[in-house]
Amino acid sequence: MTAAFLDITGASKSFGSATVLDGVDLAVGQAEFISLLGPSGCGKTTLLRIVAGLMTPDTGKVVLDGEEITRRPPHRRDIGVVFQNYALFPHLTVAENVAFGLKARGAPKDTIAPTVSRFLSLVQMSAFADRSIKALSGGQQQRVAVARALAVGPKLLLLDEPFSALDRKLREAMQIDLRRILREVGTTAIFVTHDQDEALTMSDRIAVMYRGRIEQLDTPAEIYHRPTTPFALDFVGLSSRLPGTVVSEDQGTVAVETPAGTVRAPGNFIPGSKVLVGVRPERIMLGGSGENVIQAKLTDAVFQGARVQLHFEAPEGGRLMVEAHEAPAGLAPGSTLSLGWREADTLLYPAPAEEAAA
């Protein structure tokens, strides 16, 4: 395998006694779109700033396109950044903003105007070239910020929660647009977000971050269907989670006693181990088919447009969530139903430590 385009090894950063980044390794391929997904304070923005050169790691190395850049100042890195608040220059027009990087790098005068107009048309902002930044809406500013960052032809584009200030409809449109633009330009991109839907929609791969570490790095489908840690299970998508104890193990299949009843799951745990069982809501079938079938009482049905979210409570106290296309006729809160799912769809983890479970 060839060396990664961007290779981060052992990056750590502390502020005082708080460790924000704890030995992160990340390899990104050329033209890949990677999301750093995690809650606030997980270190994703710190990692982004280290890559951009706006911050120096305490330990670790950053290599871009075969060159070590760990301590190189940002203006000599060739890395574009789209900031969360866009950070457009308020004293310049839209076109001047896009031209800023080209001028700063001393691009030949006669190439600047064509490049600017090419990137403005790429983000569909040509009509606004001479406008003041203050006259633009949030979505338009966002497009200008992308055009400005891409116009200098960076090796790598970093995006720090660029859609967080936009309303939902616009955000979804911009997500699709940004993917199209990046494919056209062929730029490698790292995208920081706390929005799992955004990460699942846009990324080639997602790095789920938690407490300064990368919990899981995988394709969106793998992250969703095979989260490797309880945190990834919890943070990406919805799930039912049941604490339990392994009662028997047989050739890679364990039986776990949970408050909802005994369930079978693929895994290798010695009997007596405390574990956490997880199931995605769309994997649970109403009426009960599959290896795992339990009885539970409907407590609530939440209408969500295309789907209905059904909340159940097992007799012993376990809670489960099911997503269906429509609520079965005549189902009222209080009625008991059998729920079933396949053994292969059952996710199994060592029980998280107390503090993590809290």
Add this chain to the structure above:
Amino acid sequence: MSAARRLDPVLLLAAPAVLYLAIVYGLPLLFLLGRSLFGAGGLASFGSFFADPFSWIVLGNTLRSAALVTLVCLVIGYPTALVLARAGGLVQAAILVAIILPLSVGVVVKAFAWQIVLRRDGIVSQIMTGIGLWSEPQRLLFTETGLVIGAANIFVPFMILPIYSVLKLVDPRLGEAAATLGASPVYRFFKVALPLSLPGIVTGIAFVFSMAASMYVIPSLVIGDRFQTLATLTGRSFLFMRNEQLGSTTAVVLLALTVAIVVASSWLSRRLGGAS
């Protein structure tokens, strides 16, 4: 509600200040204007003022010393404001105290202090001869250089504070964005920080220039009578020469000068501010 037509009751809060200024400032100003225009010489006194070559020397002294003081304040004040805006917590508080506290020391006291510092055997002269830059002790006191140094010291807070208050509001992400676009620190300063702080610079220049053009105590103590400015000439006219016509004429010329500077700079500041 038809509030647009009715007087906003909040405006009444300004009444004490308006009344005060009208009585202690507006009225005397009117008297002064009236005397300069309709006094003994009337408008002709302006004609004779501008016909006198000595008036032009005074005018030149006033404008030149004020411009030099402003320049020195800008050169010293801008970097200080930049540091102040970037500093955090205790450092910022310490610098602010260091800038604001000296304002509580009277101008007379500071001017006297500069008399001591700028003497032939003063500390400046001793240092310059000590490090060999001057071959023999020199007196800066009673020179225009001494005046500019002393006045700049007294007025520099009025340059720092407006620039600082504008710089403080400039998003630090803008500098970072410029850096990631490939702009060197120098390019960043001239294309981002400087243009965005122009409104503060204009305000600072207006403050310092108008104060330096009308300073009276500092030139009286640091340079003496042989260097006349509009302000010292006004004072002399009233106090020593008993020439109220000349005094009110020079006072009005000085007033017109400073009003023009303040109006022009606030217009410029609004225009530049509008662009940011």
